[in-house]
Amino acid sequence: SGFTVVVYNRTPERAVSLLAAGASTADTPREAVNGAEIALVSLSDEAAVDALVLGPDGVASGLADNAVLIDASTVSPEHPVALARALSARGIHFVEGRVLGNPGHARSGVLRIMAGGSIEDVDAVWPLFEALGKQVHHVGPVGAAASLKLVFNLLLATQITGLAEALALAQRAGLDRSVTLRAISGSGYSSPVMSFRCGLMATRSYEPAAFRLALMAKDVQYALLKAASVGVTMPVIEASHAELASAVASGLGDKDLAAVLEVQEAAAGLTDQPNQPSQTLEVTA
Template sequence: MAHEIAFIGLGAMGGGMVSRLLAAGEKVTVYNRTRSRGEALAAEGAVLADTPAEAARDAEVVFLSLATSEVVEALLFGPSGAVEGLPPGAIVADMSTVAPDFATSLQAKLASTGHRGLDACVLGNAAHAKDGELRFMIGGTAEDVAVLTAVVGPLAKEIVHLGPGGMGATAKLALNLLMGVQMQALTEAIVFGERAGLDRGTLIKLIAAGGYSSPMMKFKAGVMARRAFEKADFRLKLMRKDLDLVLAQTRRLGVPMPTTAASHDWLTAATNAGLGEHDVAALLAYFEQISGLSHYPPPGEAAA
């Protein structure tokens, strides 16, 4: 039996998940602030709403896949926000990468309006979303997780209930920091090797095939080899934002994070240099500029 689903936020991940849900026969109403992003999904069978409240009107579950906590707050509780139209008892599953403290406060606020909240974070990229290969890390009550599990089956390779609210968000940050520091290490290895006289293409192949590599590192090494920075699978400024969230949380916990802090500083520098909207692999382009590898064109010129 099809579920009534609302999906708010149709970036690469959100759009892929909606396509997968539609293919599985689910009823999905979508909203995105840039309406054109929903038009292709409407052609696949989604209902395109004009406001978050309209999208949520009959929903059993509302999914949020948004860039920041500020946007989550606005689209849930702002004018014509989803909560205005959401039926009592419905679940809001926030898939956005946010601070754990924000996740728990959001769930408390939803409880005060008669709704249920989960931090339902995912691991994977847009291709995994379309193929139903995402890994879900969820914080919230066991009862609510059971309800969500019945809905996200078409999307999920694995579903892990990590405990109370905030634990899904915590796990996502812990895992995303690994991506940030690996991107830093990958960039430094390539620039060092090339400046020392190695052929870049050969070095990237060695890295991708080596035991030190990870699936993510191998994937991003390919992005770097192609210089495919413009079509961002994960925007550089969002990687910087995630490490900012990690550092804020670890300062409160008294946990030193020297490697993460260094990666955050370099991502900040690359963002300030104008690379924030590019894929995080464009960190390489920033290091080229400051390391004397001036024969490589900046990302925009490379695409042209």
């Protein structure tokens, strides 16, 4: 897409495919962004963002004056406001670039991107967003994109925890597991993300994770904290979070979100269920 790309990853082996695609790598975040006009970070949580951006040899120490930092991490709405303030003191602009999509979408450049920041700063990085995604929306000032990303993730969390509960009930009621998943996946009640995870549940293919279960539990917790601060009660989301937290406590945190099914089936006494052939489902990402 015409961009020169230098990559830093805390786990170097994860950058190998990018090297093959023409990127170069660096040993530190500072080295990766040395003199760059735009930097993009995507990390697991707020502590990781702060350490990589503001810490010793961090991104902020290597960027050029008036450069733009884009954060694609899923964080609380308050975090980007504080980060933007810290970066502004160093002469660095800040834009949120929260994304919807799985690793396959990222590789294909078809993410959906929610941008947050000033019009001028978002416009400055718009060509990069267009290279990364098929839809780009400027949703408001800094903090707005983080809020909207959490809203989307709440919808995903409730869909998949609800799917896990429904499938456990279906099996206990005597329905065939494969038939049930096929019916749900192809119905008007489904969605692209639900159909995708029907396929993962059918074969218990939870690794590599398209969306790690532990990260979803973290995101829902961020949303619950925000809801409490603005006086919104969310009993359905609280119940969904409890299921996710139970799955993480059971050692499933690094597996895909679909693995929450394992907790539901175990609670229902549905252990040692055989895998089902993936060709019985019409699956879309």
